[in-house]
Structures are given as C-alpha cells and as structure tokens.
Amino acid sequence: MYRIINILIITNLAYFGIITNASAQCPYPNSTEVPKIPITYRLSATLDVVEKKVVAHENVIWTNTSDETVSELRFYMYMNAFKNMESTFLKGSGGVIFGSDITKRSANEWGYITISKPRLISEETDTLIWKYIQPDDGNKGDESVLQMILPKAVLPGESVTISMNFVSKLPKFIARAGYSRDDYYAFLHWFPQLGVFEKNKEGQWAWNCHQFFRQTEFFADFANYEVELTLPEHLVVGASGCISKTLGVNNKTQILKIKADDVIDFAWIAYPHFVEHRSDWKGVEIKLLIPPEHGAMADRYLNALKNALDFFEEKIGRYPYPSITLVDPPMHGLGSGFMEYPMLITCASFYYVPKSIRTIESLAVHEFSHQFFMAILASNEKEEAWMDEGFVNFFEDEIMDYFGGRKSSMFDIFGYNSGNMERSRSEYTSLPLKEVGPLARPGWEFNEGHYKGLVYAKTSLVLQTLKGLVGEKTFYQIMRHYYDTFKFKHPKEKDFIQSVKDIIGDTLIMNLKVDDFFVQTLHGTGYCDYQVEGIEDGTTQNIIHLKRDGSLIIPVEIKVNFEDNSSQLFEWDGKIETLQISVPRNKKIKSVIIDPDHKVYLDINFNNNSFIQKTSKRPPTNYAIKSMTWLQHLLQTVNFLI
C-alpha cells in the first residue's frame, strides 16, 4: 500500500514538473519572439513491443488563426504510406528503397495508423465523420491524408479540441520510421498530425496537406507538445524536447513525460543499447545516443555540433531550443538515419571511420542545420524542398569548410582531398546540365531524377554565388534578417527574395536585378560558363576574346594582369555572348582572368576562365608520374603469380 501511494505521489509530482530528471538540465526558455502557436497536442501512448505499435490517445487543440471559417480539418497519416504497395509513397519507389526489395515482407512487417472515436471535446457530439482523401494524385489506395468534417464551422480566432484514439504500427524499416531487431524503434511521423491552414498561391486560405510522396518530406504547423510515453524500462529514449522520467509499477515500465514547445513535429526513438553522452553548449543540453560500437564517434559528433551551434549563433541567430539530441542508429536501424526533427536528429556511422574522412561530422552538421532550415524557418519541404535541403546543404558546406578547411573538410587521405563546398559543386557540375529541369519545384515533379544535384547542390551554389556577389558581410546580414523576420513561420521563396531586397535593394550587381537572378537560378534551366577564348595580337591594340556559354547571365569582373605587375579590372554584364576587350599593345599581357575570386560559383568550368602566357609544366608532370607509379605497383601486384 505504502509502495502504491509512493508511486502515485511520485507520478503526480512528476506530472506537474516537481520531480524531473532531465528537465532540470533542459530548461525551456521563455521566448517572447515566438508568434502565437496555433496548435497544442496532448499525446499519451503505450508501446507494445510484441506488436511493434503504440496504442495511443490524442487531444489536439487547433486555433483558427485565419480570417476564414473552417469546416474541416486535415491530418497527415504518414504511417499508412507503409501499409501496402498501393500507397502513393511505395508506388513511387518501384518496390525498391535503399537497394532493398520491400515487396517481400510478411503481413506483420507492414505499418499502419488507424484512428477511432474521434470527437469534439467541447460538445456532446457523436463521433466525427472522417475519410481518407487523395488531393494530389487521386490514388484511392493511398491513405496518407485524412479529412475530418467538423459539425460546426470554426470561426476566425476560435479554437476546437479534437479527441481520438489511435494505433500506430511501425513497419520493419522501409524508410525513416520503423523497427528493427533488438527492440530498436523509430517513432517518426507516428501520430495523426494536422496539416497547415495557410494562404495558397492564389491567396486563398486552404489546407496545405499533401499526400506522402517518395521524393517529398514533411510540412506541419508549429505546435506545443505534451507527450506521455509508457515503455518497458530497459529502453533508452531520445525525443524532441525535454524528458522527465518516472518508473512504473514494479519498475518494469517507465513513464516519460516530454514537453516540446514551438516545434513543427514530435519524434522519438528507443533502443536498449544506446549509451548516453551528455554535454552542454551555453545552456543548451546536448545529448548523444550512440550504440556502444560507435562510441569512438562521440567526440567527433560533439565537436561537430558545437561548431555548428557556434557558427549559427555568430552568423544567423542563437539556437532557441533547450536541447538537441543526436541519435546514431545501430547498423540494423540505419533506415532511421540521416533525418531531422525538432530537437532530434539522426545520423549514421560505422564502427571504424578514419578521422581524415569527415562524413561523420558533415552529416551531423547537415542534420543539425535543419534545426534552422526546417524546424525554425519552417518552409514547405514538399513544395519548396530547396528552401530547407538547399539552405542546409549550403550551411553544411560553410560550417565544414570554415572549421576543416576549404580544400580538406570532406576528406584528406593519401594526398587527395576535398572540401565540402567542392563536393557540392561537383554534384552540380557533373549533372547532364542540358537535360535537367529547374530546382524550384515540388518534390513529386522531379520525375527525371537529379533531385540531390539540384535541390541540395545547386541551391548551395546559388547561395554561394549570392554570397560572392554581395560579399560575405552583406550576405550574412541578409540571412540574419531573413531569420529574424521569418523564424517560427513558414517562409516561401518570395519571402527570402524580399529579405534579400530589404538589405541590398532591387539591384544585385551591375544591372542584374535581384528578381532576375532568382528567376534564372531557381526557375531557369540555364547554366553558366565564362571562357577566355584567346588573345589576339593587333597592330596597335591587343584584343582579348571572351565568351559566355550557357543562358545563365550573371555579371562578372575581368582582371587583366600585365608583365609590369600592373593590372586592370573590367566589368561584363554578360548579356551579350561574346566580348572583346582591347588593351594597348605596348602593355604586355601576363594573364587574363574572368571572375578571379570565383564569385560566380555557379560557373561550371573554372579552368577556362583564364589565360596565362606562361604556365608551369610541373603539375601535369607530377600527376603523370604519380599515376604511372600507382600503375607500376598495380601491375606488379596483379601479376604476382607470373
């Protein structure tokens, strides 16, 4: 009896935040900058480790912040993407995801989500009417969007509270959410989640709640979450938000109360073998959940996260959440890796990764950067993926290169090296550029592929070019202004462009308008390749012949260096395809360089941007000799039996 009373007291104290475990180290700041949050979720779920599902209850309070009356709600039911091969998500995969045939699986290896007894809390109503809808492709087999009809329209400023039970069953890993051996559970996109009621392109208020496509990610509104999870005691849990833990009856279960405010999603991952590593960055709790075999990566992850936190604080703004949890899945849970959720990121590593190969760090920096471009600046990942993945790719490049060197931040091994930004550039320049479409389009329109090369890499190069053209200081002024204006909102392309204009005005450089730059780079398919064609000796003048290949027009500088160590700068708006520059014959030209500082990082070939009268023959000799030597060794090795 005493024990039961004790448990009750402890449970209640814990519920009111009097006894907390982790939350003491994870204080939630009182943010005055966060706009009114329109949604509150109260979720309570019990994990059934045998059935790989949670049996749960959801209370969601939604406030109509629009000036329209609303008569329906729309919910994402992402887990139904893994229900069978009829879902739009799996149809789009062709049956193979990450090289695995997902069609050959037993009935209990599929996932699903179902709801029951949805009703309005405020009134004595019957069960609400609901159905699955397919607003994007009409595929009746897809159940990733649920429409709930309200008995009474919600007026502007009014709130409505919905109560429902739901069961969310994890699939054996297909992509992101799932379970694997040894009680590894990734509850990602696991509950009925409201779409975003916002103005569409036509300026009409409507639900933005797309079906789940293979190529798209997620888009949800800011909400406050109060979550209670009941789980077996042996599981170690990482989640979005601050966790307080109490033990259940007989110490066999644990009850976790988790609070996450001003976030667009809530996710959690559990695994019994995680080793927890904790650290702190200026009051932000850093938690790493790493399987024992990846223990050597802890310091690398930690340094990468702290570098990213420092960089963002200096350049954009301070990380506003109280904690960040990094989950490194075991190899069998790799399907949950490489993802981002508010205050929770998932990476990937291996038992042994040499320090000179910095994929561990770049992945951690990439996923962390999503806290800013996805979680705080919550752009629509489905319709404008470039605004999160592209920006994130840029910041990953910037942070990695800043701390690891522009030529070696990615890898530096056996004398061969690469920077992160160089990697991004390579991903873009190696695309079949005459065939690829624009980068700014919804994910489901990337039928021809090249998603990564465009959405990630090209966006990064567009931003790098913008930085080159306006200068680093102004560029980060723009980014800070964009962040300050749109944090905890859902910025669109026009909002970012307006942020640029707010800082530099309508003109980007020379006669190139800001709008023209973005129309060309985001919506155009042209590429840019400036070339020095040659120098012609004239009788009184030397003529330099320059050419622009590709239809992407960005003004450039041309630097002419003379033998007497003087130099002259010219400007070219790039509008005409060829340009001749005349210089007096008596001044001997040493070299001509278009865009000497590589400001136009979108230029697909820097090698033809310049002409120098005398070049060293040492580099080609060096590379020829090195490749010869490697081949000589290889010949000896392969022919060892002769």
Add this chain to the structure above:
Amino acid sequence: MMETVKSVGQLLRKCSHLILFKYISGFLLSAILGVFIYSKMNQGLGNSVEMEKLIFGFDRTVVDDILNNDPSILNSLLPKIGLIFGLYFLITNFVSSGIYSSISNNHFDLKNFVKNGLKNYFPFLAISLCFYLVFLIVGFLLFFSYASILGNPFNDYTTEIPFFYSLLIVIFLFLVFCSYLWLWSIHAKFHYLSDGKLFLSLKTGFKSLMVNFRQSTLLLLFYWLTLLLLMAIMNLLQGLNSSQSWFVLILLILGMQITILLRYFLQFFVVGWVYQGIVNIHLRSQN
C-alpha cells in the same frame, strides 16, 4: 641461413640486368598512362591560371572541371589500362620464364635468357593460368561462403563489429593463402624446368613447398615486412608537395622509381630463396 642469404644475393647480382628488363617493361607500359594523363591535363588546363593551383597539391575542383569538360578521358582511360595489363601479362610471362631458366641453368647472358624465355613461354603461361584459376576458385569460394554465412549485415547483427573483424580475418586469410600460392607457383616453375612435366610440376612443387614450409613462412614474413616498409616510403613520397620545384619533383620521381625497382628485387629475392631451398633439398637427398 647466412649461406643462403649470400647465395641469393649473388644470384640477384647475376640476374640484376634481367630484373631491370622486367622493371623497364613495366615502366614503359605505365608511361603510356603517364603520357596520356600529361597530355589530357595540358589539354584540359592549357594556359589556365588554375594550373598554378595544382602546384600546391591536389585540387578537386580543377580535376573535376577537366573531367566534366572532357568525359571521354575516363572512357578512353579504362581500355588503355586494360591494354597495358594485357601486354604486361604477356611480356612478364616471357621475362619470368627467361629469368627462371637463367637461374636454373646458372647462365645469365642475354642470349640464354631470350632463348629459354621463348622456349618455356607457353608452359610457364599454362602454369601461371593454372595458379590464377586456383586463385579465382579459392577466392570465390572463400568470399562466397563468407557472405553466405554472414547473411545480411544490416539486419542480422546487433552490431557491425563481428562483420568488421570477420571480414578483416577473411581478407587476411586470403592474403596468407595468396602468399603461399605464390611460393607454390615458384616451386612448380623450377620443378617444371628440371622435370619438363607440366602437371607433375604442380604436384612436386607443392611437395617441396611443404618440405620447406617453415622456411617459406619466415621468408613470407620477411617479404611482407619489407613490402610494407617500401609502401610506407612510397606514401611519404606521395605526400610531398612535389610540384613546387623541379628539384623536389625529380627527387620524387627518383624516389618512387627506386621503391618500384626495390620491389622487383624483393620479388626475385624470394624467387632466388625458393630456388636455393630446392637446391638444398636436392643436395640433402644426394648426401
């Protein structure tokens, strides 16, 4: 032991010009690649200031732009390398049969080398192909059975540690097997030269390897340690910022070529040692 080292040293000195021949054939064939890379880099960069960046070391951006601008480089590179390997295989077989015969006959003049190289060309080719067949079959069986036993490393294990270490062990075992296979092939070739019977030489070669097993193991240990040392030197040289002056570049070229030449001598040190072992067995059986 010292006697053997001395004898092998003398043997190496006597056939050093023949080893040099093998080295030169490898050098000349590899030069096809070197010239190709040199010309493509010049073509891709021409009079670009980007060339200067390569002076300070590898530059991915410069190399990427060369390759993107002329995708045919990679397309034409692979057939060239294939051709080089094919030619080297055929030439090396001739050189090896010539050198083995010279060692066996104790005649190291060029005439004898060419004559015996041609005479034993096809039997040596057949022996080599037999050993390559064994190499492929054992390699396939080892890695195939390993993969079958292993299952799916992404699903079937709590951690990747067993996968990581077991793969290292399998690779190590395969290297050990290859090392003994190599020694066996040397034994077999010398036995062929004395018996003139191709398939029998495989058997007698194996027998004499077994008789010399302890010594062979020590020999392989010496070989691998020396090879690792050479590779470490090679890696150090690779790391040199070699484009900054012609002096350093020439030093690099010389250093690298010396490591390759030493590797050839190391290879024939092993060949000579095996031969000496066979001779010693023969002498012991006569006594």
